[in-house]
Amino acid sequence: MSDSSGARSIELETIDPSSEFVDQLVFKLSSYLPSFCIDIDEDHLRLCVLHLLYVEQVNHYINLTRITNLDDALVLHILDSLLFLPFIPEGSDTLLDMGSGPGYPGLPLHACSNVSATLLDSVSKKMNVVSVIADALLVSDITCVSDRLETYAKDKAGQFDVVTARALASLPVLIEYARPFLKMGGTLLVSKGLPDESEVSSGLKACSICGFKLVDRQEFDLLHDLGHRVIFSFKVVSKSKVKLPRQNGLARKAPLA
Numbered sequence: 555m556s557d558s559s560g561a562r563s564i565e566l567e568t569i570d571p572s573s574e575f576v577d578q579l580v581f582k583l584s585s586y587l588p589s590f591c592i593d594i595d596e597d598h599l600r601l602c603v604l605h606l607l608y609v610e611q612v613n614h615y616i617n618l619t620r621i622t623n624l625d626d627a628l629v630l631h632i633l634d635s636l637l638f639l640p641f642i643p644e645g646s647d648t649l650l651d652m653g654s655g656p657g658y659p660g661l662p663l664h665a666c667s668n669v670s671a672t673l674l675d676s677v678s679k680k681m682n683v684v685s686v687i688a689d690a691l692l693v694s695d696i697t698c699v700s701d702r703l704e705t706y707a708k709d710k711a712g713q714f715d716v717v718t719a720r721a722l723a724s725l726p727v728l729i730e731y732a733r734p735f736l737k738m739g740g741t742l743l744v745s746k747g748l749p750d751e752s753e754v755s756s757g758l759k760a761c762s763i764c765g766f767k768l769v770d771r772q773e774f775d776l777l778h779d780l781g782h783r784v785i786f787s788f789k790v791v792s793k794s795k796v797k798l799p800r801q802n803g804l805a806r807k808a809p810l811a
């Protein structure tokens with residue numbers, strides 16, 4: 555169905571949260587977590603599974619993800635998002651997920667922790683979907699924003715404790731995007747597949763320009779041979795040496811490092 559602007563409206567077909575099918579997926583997901591030292595109760599995992607099922611439902615008419623096999627999606631969307639969880643410093647209240655797409659990793663992180671989350675993507679139809687799904691899940695304290703990062707940063711300087719990014723851009727670009735949003739002492743968490751060493755060394759240069767320090771780097775093999783992940787944790791330790799945000803698009807066209 556389309557509205558007067560031609561945009562397709564989003565109507566979710568309600569999914570029974572206590573169905574046997576949902577139970578099975580929750581059980582499967584829960585069995586994956588101990589190998590990654592992640593401990594989350596079933597109610598929170600259920601929210602992650604329902605989010606995934608709604609994403610899959612809407613994906614039939616709005617392109618949100620290329621991963622259509624549910625078993626793979628449990629690992630590649632939910633588990634992959636939850637890998638960030640142990641890296642969120644205790645006491646963090648506010649999280650921004652940059653380029654969140656269908657809500658990864660921001661929605662599972664919000665569902666499984668106490669952080670209030672802002673999910674941002676420049677493509678408004680994606681954020682509309684995530685907002686409708688968040689309403690259906692009755693998750694509060696989640697804000698969906700359709701904007702470019704460089705524009706949103708002008709209004710939200712220094713407002714977040716944690717910024718996350720998955721599958722968005724190279725390390726130096728992510729570091730530049732994230733810095734204006736973070737408080738002093740705040741944390742940037744980035745997940746990467748197999749970054750090459752030149753990307754890492756440019757990232758470290760961008761880090762020192764923007765006032766970050768790399769504080770942790772851990773590697774994980776996803777289950778079922780679905781890939782390798784490196785989680786980088788950067789902490790804001792000083793002021794940026796360049797004025798941020800720069801003009802729209804410059805971070806990608808002319809990276810700082």
Ligand SMILES: C[S@@+](CC[C@H](N)C(=O)[O-])C[C@H]1O[C@@H](n2cnc3c(N)ncnc32)[C@H](O)[C@@H]1O
Pocket residue numbers: 652653654655656657658659674675676677680701702703704719720721722
């Ligand atoms: C490959 S998708 C990844 C989505 C999600 N993080 C995930 O892992 O499934 C990258 C997303 O970043 C968004 N994006 C890219 N550049 C952006 C920018 N400058 N500002 C806001 N969103 C951006 C795109 O619209 C896209 O939805």
